[in-house]
Amino acid sequence: MFWRFIGGQAIFEIGRRLKWVKENDLAHGEYVKWLESIKLDRSTANKFIKVSDNLPNVETFLHSGVNALYEIATMPPDERDQPQQLDSGKVKKPDEMAVIPVRQ
Numbered sequence: 001m002f003w004r005f006i007g008g009q010a011i012f013e014i015g016r017r018l019k020w021v022k023e024n025d026l027a028h029g030e031y032v033k034w035l036e037s038i039k040l041d042r043s044t045a046n047k048f049i050k051v052s053d054n055l056p057n058v059e060t061f062l063h064s065g066v067n068a069l070y071e072i073a074t075m076p077p078d079e080r081d082q083p084q085q086l087d088s089g090k091v092k093k094p095d096e097m098a099v100i101p102v103r104q
Helices: 008-025 031-037 042-054 066-073
Strands: none
Touching: 008 031, 008 042, 031 042, 042 066
């Protein structure tokens, strides 16, 4: 599914718009039908909304995919900024782990 490859900026915007539609544009019970009509599964929609609600839309996350962003968004807030030791021995914060360097 191509949703896994959408960059962070798009994920934040899609999540923000999905939440708006869910809360403002549809009658109760119509959201799931609407998601089906646009061929977006509920789980992915929920991930996008969770990311847009819980993470700042900042440069650090712009090149991260939905799965990495969702993992960070679902961490307890007090753990999001805690450094973690990687298998390589390096110590990084979760937002640093999600960054893919951009080649120029």
